[in-house]
Amino acid sequence: MRNNLYFLVVGVVLATSAGATISATNAQPLETRVATASSLGQKALNDPAAFDFVESLTTEIGQRLAGTEAHKRAVAWAEAKLKAAGFENVHSEPFNLRAWIRGAESADIVGSVPQHLAVTTLGGSVATDANGVEAEIAVFRTYDELLAAAPGSLNGKIAVVTQRMVRVQDGSGYGAASRIRRSGPSEAAKRGAVAYLLRSLGTDNHRLPHTGALDYQEGAPQIPAAALSVPDAEQLERLAARGPVRIRLLLTPTVKENAASWNVVGEIKGAERPDETVLIGGHLDSWDLGTGATDDGAGVAIAFGAARLIAALPQRPGRTIRVVLFGAEEMDFSGAAYAQAHEGEAGNIVVAAEADFGARNVLSVQLPPGAAGSDFARALQQTIAPLGAIFDSRPALFGGDDVRGLQKAGVPVAALRQDGLDYFDTHHTADDTLDKIDPKQLDQAVAVWSVFTYLAAASDVDFRNLAPPPK
Numbered sequence: 001m002r003n004n005l006y007f008l009v010v011g012v013v014l015a016t017s018a019g020a021t022i023s024a025t026n027a028q029p030l031e032t033r034v035a036t037a038s039s040l041g042q043k044a045l046n047d048p049a050a051f052d053f054v055e056s057l058t059t060e061i062g063q064r065l066a067g068t069e070a071h072k073r074a075v076a077w078a079e080a081k082l083k084a085a086g087f088e089n090v091h092s093e094p095f096n097l098r099a100w101i102r103g104a105e106s107a108d109i110v111g112s113v114p115q116h117l118a119v120t121t122l123g124g125s126v127a128t129d130a131n132g133v134e135a136e137i138a139v140f141r142t143y144d145e146l147l148a149a150a151p152g153s154l155n156g157k158i159a160v161v162t163q164r165m166v167r168v169q170d171g172s173g174y175g176a177a178s179r180i181r182r183s184g185p186s187e188a189a190k191r192g193a194v195a196y197l198l199r200s201l202g203t204d205n206h207r208l209p210h211t212g213a214l215d216y217q218e219g220a221p222q223i224p225a226a227a228l229s230v231p232d233a234e235q236l237e238r239l240a241a242r243g244p245v246r247i248r249l250l251l252t253p254t255v256k257e258n259a260a261s262w263n264v265v266g267e268i269k270g271a272e273r274p275d276e277t278v279l280i281g282g283h284l285d286s287w288d289l290g291t292g293a294t295d296d297g298a299g300v301a302i303a304f305g306a307a308r309l310i311a312a313l314p315q316r317p318g319r320t321i322r323v324v325l326f327g328a329e330e331m332d333f334s335g336a337a338y339a340q341a342h343e344g345e346a347g348n349i350v351v352a353a354e355a356d357f358g359a360r361n362v363l364s365v366q367l368p369p370g371a372a373g374s375d376f377a378r379a380l381q382q383t384i385a386p387l388g389a390i391f392d393s394r395p396a397l398f399g400g401d402d403v404r405g406l407q408k409a410g411v412p413v414a415a416l417r418q419d420g421l422d423y424f425d426t427h428h429t430a431d432d433t434l435d436k437i438d439p440k441q442l443d444q445a446v447a448v449w450s451v452f453t454y455l456a457a458a459s460d461v462d463f464r465n466l467a468p469p470p471k
């Protein structure tokens with residue numbers, strides 16, 4: 001908020017010098033740019049570069065949890081790939097993070113019917129004692145039932161929440177359920193629980209648990225927390241209905257304070273107004289269980305593939321295209337680090353968007369508030385329709401976790417929304433591997449991203465000026 005005045009001043013300058021929409025002041029007429037965008041989209045449908053990028057990343061690097069040696073190798077790999085593809089100003093911007101490293105993890109039902117359970121530790125969880133923690137479980141079929149439990153009612157118990165995640169194409173089922181993983185451990189601890197288990201936030205029925213980060217609340221005891229695979233959560237529901245169940249849980253993660261990560265950057269410099277930047281990206285880090293193919297090898301491949309096609313055009317767009325491969329999205333560090341490092345530059349970032357929703361085709365595109373009905377929106381609509389995507393006139397409220405910090409600093413964001421119907425079947429599991437990517441669908445996503453990115457970079461559109469004035 002303290003930057004409001006700054007952006008107001010910059011906004012006025014941009015509005016005066018650049019105009020409000022795609023305009024005749026641009027070097028090329030609108031029809032030429034629309035034609036260029038259309039041919040870019042068609043070219044992308046048969047360009048193997050994005051798939052090759054994610055194939056190389058997942059094969060030669062594999063998992064790349066932020067703060068690990070593997071992620072460091074991925075950063076060097078990414079710099080080399082960007083340079084080889086002709087990107088300019090390729091560099092890596094360092095930042096510190098508190099790295100969390102998975103250890104041994106197991107859960108067993110103890111007593112007269114001993115059984116092994118498939119679990120995985122939540123990112124950020126504290127460890128159990130070296131011998132594990134053993135306690136009776138208290139099962140809650142919904143998260144609200146846990147929240148309704150009285151303080152002290154879970155003393156000495158392991159709280160288990162088995163609420164189902166709903167399969168929704170746009171990912172809203174995950175959004176609705178994320179508090180169960182993020183906040184559940186602290187809510188259970190406040191009621192006396194000694195450990196926390198949740199049914200994985202996933203839409204599959206495989207015995208592969210889904211990891212993901214938790215957020216401990218200040219003032220609440222920090223208790224160990226893990227996700228059960230979906231079949232194991234259902235097994236516990238049935239067993240608990242038959243009588244008391246005791247579980248022994250062993251989790252031994254460790255933490256590296258002040259570990260290093262990097263946001264990797266490459267640019268296609270603008271031909272006319274290089275200081276104005278269209279920022280697109282994905283996150284290079286991944287969870288450690290699979291090879292991070294759909295989350296988010298696909299996303300970095302999409303941003304790379306789209307920008308690379310634009311770089312190969314005979315005439316470059318007026319504005320700079322900056323590709324950022326963020327370095328610690330899963331543990332929530334890279335977006336804030338980027339926004340902080342680029343605080344003074346936010347006024348020059350025309351629009352920002354992150355691809356972080358898998359490898360399937362883009363179904364719809366949302367632009368910043370006020371853009372519906374603009375020349376820019378019409379040009380976009382016209383060029384993405386043949387690719388099988390629609391312009392969604394609702395304003396983009398979210399452009400990806402890693403551009404949220406920029407958005408807070410006043411940068412307009414766009415949302416290129418992919419088909420996520422099966423994304424949460426393998427999300428954050430050992431099953432997030434290359435074979436889940438359909439190259440044809442990935443190519444369509446690259447096509448829509450290349451069209452959007454090109455049109456934004458080749459125009460004078462000023463999304464800040466299109467938006468209704470702040471109250």
Ligand SMILES: [Zn+2]
Pocket residue numbers: 283295296329356
């Ligand atoms: Zn992601």
